[in-house]
Amino acid sequence: MAKIPFIYDIRVGWADCDPALIAYTGRLPCFALEAIDAWWEEHIGYDWYRLNIDQNVGTPFVHLDLDFLSPVTPRHVLNCEVRLRKLGEKSVTFQVIGRQNSIDCFSGNFVSVFVVADAFKSRKAPEDIRSIIEPLLIEDEGSSPD
Amino acid sequence: MAKIPFIYDIRVGWADCDPALIAYTGRLPCFALEAIDAWWEEHIGYDWYRLNIDQNVGTPFVHLDLDFLSPVTPRHVLNCEVRLRKLGEKSVTFQVIGRQNSIDCFSGNFVSVFVVADAFKSRKAPEDIRSIIEPLLIEDEGSSPD
Amino acid sequence: MAKIPFIYDIRVGWADCDPALIAYTGRLPCFALEAIDAWWEEHIGYDWYRLNIDQNVGTPFVHLDLDFLSPVTPRHVLNCEVRLRKLGEKSVTFQVIGRQNSIDCFSGNFVSVFVVADAFKSRKAPEDIRSIIEPLLIEDEGSSPD
């Protein structure tokens, strides 16, 4: 059964672009991170801000990698698809694919760990969060990156 | 024979930090990129701006990956060591290690390709650049990441 | 006759916030600028990127001022109202009011001049642009800031 993809749209603007007339490399991880923040908000009902401050749950990153496939520009909306790829006991892995005008612009992986926010101490994924997001896992299907 | 490491120092400030009281994840690739920009300036005499605009040589990124080892804060200077790791016919790979107070905070790899800047067309590394940077290559020594 | 206000909505996120748990001061001018960029796109059909690159018309800023009235946080969407306040021969003045949950968070003024983009030379407002935006001028009505 196919899951409905989570797509977060970003307006790319002049502010994001460098003298090469494309979005600056350093902006692209930020776009992907913003899409992951929106994924949490959509599925858990808390964005990172509320998750940290209201729920005392943090999800700092321990890894990210990105392949840049095609330049991002303001000429099209940037559609960021976020896929939950792995859910470990204490960590969570997302893949983010950024597309413009149906062309893959970047794809990458982002690994977070769960922490008690105010202590910045590692913890297991909270059970209520696990029960909500576990069904959202998107299995790897051979050719897809992971 | 050991090479003198290239270390680029960054002042981390309030502006870089998020509500978790640490530098925001999205800032860390930007710090590493800025260090690479400074590496070019130091060794070639052109930063990315001058390399693109004055020399018509661009070095867009096709890949980056980062492992986050320890939080970055404004309490110490961020020392970014940039190592030239590979020099292909048309590409160049850097490792960047960010340290604060002698603790490794992040380490990552950044792969650029050479382009004719105004055409955004792939090209070989310019010979004058190759001749300058080839001696700067830092061989992998077993335990180091690459 | 009342004009329909132009409101540009921005998602404020964790990435925008500093350790005081509010959007960083330096992000607020950026939000307002993004709203002005969107105003151009809506009314002229060109955002700054296309205006500069496709039309060779630039609108660099010569002044901005902002009063900060209430903190901006991720708890509400940021509604940025953009008002065209003045249209000089060679310049254009916008007021931007940022609101969250119907509370004014900031209000400011932004003055741009028209330039030939590739020469960065001052020029009069292009006639086609003037004819489109002149009717959008919002007169000052006593109590409103300007």
Next chain:
Amino acid sequence: MAKIPFIYDIRVGWADCDPALIAYTGRLPCFALEAIDAWWEEHIGYDWYRLNIDQNVGTPFVHLDLDFLSPVTPRHVLNCEVRLRKLGEKSVTFQVIGRQNSIDCFSGNFVSVFVVADAFKSRKAPEDIRSIIEPLLIEDEGSSPD
């Protein structure tokens, strides 16, 4: 008697520039703010991060204004002069002048108020801070902006 000017130097890079080949408008307030942050660190011994977190004193901004006089580019270091202009009971006003290659690029004013950081409540300037910074006030001398 002349006071020694406080100058904070910023490396402007590719990352700061937009397709007009100059530092993006939205970066310029950030440069000025960073210089003010460094001013506090130099004179009080605490940057904003330590002032807020270690001393529970915040200085959120209620106003800023900037005039842009000449484009900022990566071709020169950006020298930001910070002048303490006013010290009210509960507020403090800075002027920041950004120069490259001895040319004024921007000049602006920044007004902060003192707050109890963890309560975000207005307060008077702490006496120990007042006693240190009061002698640093730079009187307006006719022609200078304020």
